[in-house]
Amino acid sequence: MGAFLARRLAGVIPVIFGVSIVIFMLIQLAPGDAATVLLGPQASEAAKIELRHTLGLDQPLVSQYVVWLARTLSGNFGTSIATQLPVATLVVPRFLNTLILTFGSLVLAVAIGYAIGLFAGLRSHSLFDRLSMSLALLAGSAPPFWLGLILVLLFAIQLRWLPVSGMQDMAGNGGWLDVLHHLVLPSVTTALGPAAIMARIVRSSVIEALGRSHVRVARAKGLSRATLIRRHVILNALPPIVTITGLQLGYLLGGALLTEVVFAWPGLGALLYDSITARDLPVIQATTLLIALAFVLANIAVDLINAALDPRLREA
Amino acid sequence: MSTLDTSTSIDAARADRGSSRARFWRMKSFARDRGAVVSATLLAAVVLAVVLAPTLAGVGPDDADNLARYAPMGTAGHLLGTDQQGRDMLARLLFGGRVSLLIGVVPTVIAGMIGLGLGLMAGYWRGLVDQIIMRCLDVVFAFPMVLLAIAIAGSMRPGVLTEVIAITVVLIPYFARLARTATEGIVPMPFIEAARAAGGTRLTIMLRYVLPNVFSPVVVYATTLMGLMIVVGSGLSFIGLGVQPPTADWGAMVAEGRVVLRRAPHVTILPGCAILLVSLAFNFLGDGIRDALDPRTIRR
Numbered sequence: 001m002g003a004f005l006a007r008r009l010a011g012v013i014p015v016i017f018g019v020s021i022v023i024f025m026l027i028q029l030a031p032g033d034a035a036t037v038l039l040g041p042q043a044s045e046a047a048k049i050e051l052r053h054t055l056g057l058d059q060p061l062v063s064q065y066v067v068w069l070a071r072t073l074s075g076n077f078g079t080s081i082a083t084q085l086p087v088a089t090l091v092v093p094r095f096l097n098t099l100i101l102t103f104g105s106l107v108l109a110v111a112i113g114y115a116i117g118l119f120a121g122l123r124s125h126s127l128f129d130r131l132s133m134s135l136a137l138l139a140g141s142a143p144p145f146w147l148g149l150i151l152v153l154l155f156a157i158q159l160r161w162l163p164v165s166g167m168q169d170m171a172g173n174g175g176w177l178d179v180l181h182h183l184v185l186p187s188v189t190t191a192l193g194p195a196a197i198m199a200r201i202v203r204s205s206v207i208e209a210l211g212r213s214h215v216r217v218a219r220a221k222g223l224s225r226a227t228l229i230r231r232h233v234i235l236n237a238l239p240p241i242v243t244i245t246g247l248q249l250g251y252l253l254g255g256a257l258l259t260e261v262v263f264a265w266p267g268l269g270a271l272l273y274d275s276i277t278a279r280d281l282p283v284i285q286a287t288t289l290l291i292a293l294a295f296v297l298a299n300i301a302v303d304l305i306n307a308a309l310d311p312r313l314r315e316a
Numbered sequence: 317m318s319t320l321d322t323s324t325s326i327d328a329a330r331a332d333r334g335s336s337r338a339r340f341w342r343m344k345s346f347a348r349d350r351g352a353v354v355s356a357t358l359l360a361a362v363v364l365a366v367v368l369a370p371t372l373a374g375v376g377p378d379d380a381d382n383l384a385r386y387a388p389m390g391t392a393g394h395l396l397g398t399d400q401q402g403r404d405m406l407a408r409l410l411f412g413g414r415v416s417l418l419i420g421v422v423p424t425v426i427a428g429m430i431g432l433g434l435g436l437m438a439g440y441w442r443g444l445v446d447q448i449i450m451r452c453l454d455v456v457f458a459f460p461m462v463l464l465a466i467a468i469a470g471s472m473r474p475g476v477l478t479e480v481i482a483i484t485v486v487l488i489p490y491f492a493r494l495a496r497t498a499t500e501g502i503v504p505m506p507f508i509e510a511a512r513a514a515g516g517t518r519l520t521i522m523l524r525y526v527l528p529n530v531f532s533p534v535v536v537y538a539t540t541l542m543g544l545m546i547v548v549g550s551g552l553s554f555i556g557l558g559v560q561p562p563t564a565d566w567g568a569m570v571a572e573g574r575v576v577l578r579r580a581p582h583v584t585i586l587p588g589c590a591i592l593l594v595s596l597a598f599n600f601l602g603d604g605i606r607d608a609l610d611p612r613t614i615r616r
Contacts, residue, residue, distance in 0.1 A: 018455030022464075029471040141596040143547045145554050146570050146588035153581055254462025258551050262574075273555050276470035288467040292459050 004307050008300055016296060020072070023289050024065050027281055038281060040081045072289070078282035082275065087286045090271065095290055097167060098267035102256050104183050105190035109252065110245060113195040117202025122229065124207050133200065140196035144255045148189035148262040155185060165264040186263040190255045194248040201244045205237040212236065238309060246302030253295060345608045352604020355597035362594060366413040373407035378562045386580045399583045400576045408564055409590055415476060415565035416591065419558065420546035420598075423483035428538045430484075431491020436530060438492065439499025440522050450496070453489035461486050462548060469557040479549055479558045487541065494537055498530040536606050543598030550591050566591050 027038075035048040035057060043051075052058055059067075071078070077087035116136070120129040139147070156164040167182050209215065215232050223231075257269030264270060268287050275283035346352055365372060375381075381394075381402040389397045389405075396405035434453075438446040456464065469482035502508065503526065511521050550567030552558055559565050564572065566587040573584030 014451065015454050015458050018452070019458050022455060022459075023467075026467060026471040029468065031473045137596065137599070138592070141543060141547070141599055142592045143550050143554075143567070143570070143588060143595075145551060146584070146591065149570065149574055149577060149584050150588070153577060153584075157578055250460035251462075253460040257462060257466065258554065261555055272466060272470070276466070277556065281471065284467060284470055288459075288463060291463050295460050295463075296458050 001304075001307065005300075005304065008303055012296055012300065016293070019292050019296070020069055020289070021065065023285050023292070024068050026285055026288070028061075030279075030281055038078070038081060040279075077286040077289075080275075080280055080283050082278040082280045082283070087282050090283060091268070091286045091290060094266060094268045094271045094287075095294075097265065098256065098260070098269065098291075099294075100179070101183065101186055101190065101260065101265055101267055102253060104187035105194075105252055105256060105259075106245075106249070108187050108191035109195040109198060109248065112191060113198025114202055114241070116195075117199040118206055118234070120199065121203040121206025121210070122233075124203070129203070133203070136196035136199045138196075139192045140200075142193070144189055144193055145258040145262050147192060148185065148259055151185050151189055152262075165262075167266055182265075186256075186259045186265050189262070190252060190259045193255060194252050197248060197251075198241070198244060202237065202241055205240055206233060209233045209237040242302065242306050242309065246299060246306075249298050249302070250295060253291060257291075342608045346604055349604040349607060351600040352608075355600035355604065358597045359594070359601065362413065362597075363417065366410055366417060369407070369410035369414065373404065373410050375404045375407050377408045377411035377564070378403060379407070386576070388580070389582050389586075396586060397580070397582050399572065400580065405583065405586055408569060409566070409586060411563075412565045412569055412587065413590065415559055415563070416546060416550060416553075416567065417594070419476065419479050419483065419549035419553070419565065420542050420594070423480050423487060423549075424538050424542050424545050426480075427484045427487035428491050428534050431488045431493075432495045432527075432530065432534050434488065434492040435495025435497075436499055436522060436526060439496040440503060440518075440526060446496075449492065453492055456486065456489045459486075462551060465548060465552060466555070466557070469552055474557045474560060476559055479552050482552065482557075483545055483549060487545070490541070491534060491537065495530050495534055498533050499526055502526050502529045532609065536602065536609065539605055540599060540602030543595035543602070546591060546595045546598065 033048075035051045036043065039047055039051055057064065075088055077091065079085070080087050080090055083090065116132050120126075120132050123129055152164055155162045162185050163182050168178050210233055215228065215236075218228055218232050256267070257272060259265065260267045260269030261273045268291055272284065272287045274280075275287065369377075381398060381404070383402070384391065384394060384398050385400060385402040387394050387398040387402075389395070391397055394404050394406070396409065398404055399408070434449050438449040459467075465482040465486045468485060469478045472478045472481070508521060508525055511525050516524075549558070550565065550570070553565050553567030554571045556568075556571065559568055561568070561572075569587035570584055570591075573580070573582075573587065577584055
């Protein structure tokens, strides 16, 4: 297992290197001169010349990249154009909030997707199966940001059960319960799409597992249905499901970014939105880098779980 | 469904070699798939409607009727109501659909072609070319798709072209990986060896014998991806990276409606329904084409 982890980590280094190049190149995409982009349109000519010199913008692209990489590796993401604060101080607390939302959504997506998929798969072609699969198709095709607004309309504006937006009540400090209360709508919004896809895959995975010969043998030798499902069906349907959950992580993270905008959830997605509106490129770069790194690490975690579940994968 | 799973498209297309008789059965199988036929008809109707937008709408998408602001659905003269500026919702949906469909379809087609080319080269030439192409694609795969599209579009000047470029870039790797896997399956086949023995050059073999066999999985995949890309594209427009006001596409219309969600919910609900309907139709259509190409799924 240790060797597997080491191999996986070694393989990821060139990828992270490539990711850093892509993020560095974002600034080349921006229209206009980089110094103006970084300092904002109000900056004086002298300040621009100074910045061009300190950032080495008069140097060739490769040496610019090396300087940028060294700076970024030491945790210095530059200064935000909009707020004039160091980017790191803006990004880090936001990152925690995004993790809360993403983790909450992941738990929900897995719980909803697995439960529905399992029931639908065990009773395939029943009314529940057909109904839930049609709903899954709808939820999987709907734009998540719009779904969020529809949920707000229903549960926050019409029924007044849940808050419209934010992460905490403005007035008092409600603590964890308050955060959870605010988390319901954003996490359901983010979770529905991935949950729908998971439900479909879990369903077919379960149906396939039910048809395997060892399950028939177990049934023939008189195992109760509950034990059969617990010991033979669920366990055998699991590895593809974990992989699919891993694949949905990207969809989930991407969806969370837009959900944060809809619900004014103070995470990286909302920060990304604000910095795009303000053309605040250093913040865009830092946010993108952090989310991409988290995504890469999450994928490694998925591989480790898979390898733990299926020893054959450790050899590959 | 909007998963990015490529294996089924390849399986389906492997089966897609054969006589005109087989083609007839495939057409028949597709025609029996009610979901796919309804979807194809619906999509054709939507395309026709947005093309004929000026005739169907009667009013311009930006013409504000100040006396009829916030009109609900079913108001005389405004079948689907008006928004907060008194602009006709039907007209805006029809004209907005032009942009939304374009953003869903054009990047998918361009990325499909570029990805097909890259995948062919990687799968056919192998070695260093393969290594370089695949390692570059790995880097793009390291980003969640929507994040990279937002980052690219957010760094450029907002507009339709920006959206098209951003979505194209993030899609290329998915097509390239699919085309590479399909190419790898074709190259060891006897008819390729025969072509080589007959003195065909590498380029001829690649274009005349490998390409046609790799083409259909890419088409199947592209159809399913178009639904997802309508959703992703409208997401980019929703956060203001696409068309700029007063022009609107469906994503931007949802963003505009959000401001008046309490007072006039139809301004938000309608464009979202349009996105949902079209994306659903593309998903059904993609499933239908895939099933029609795959003899194992022929039923009834």
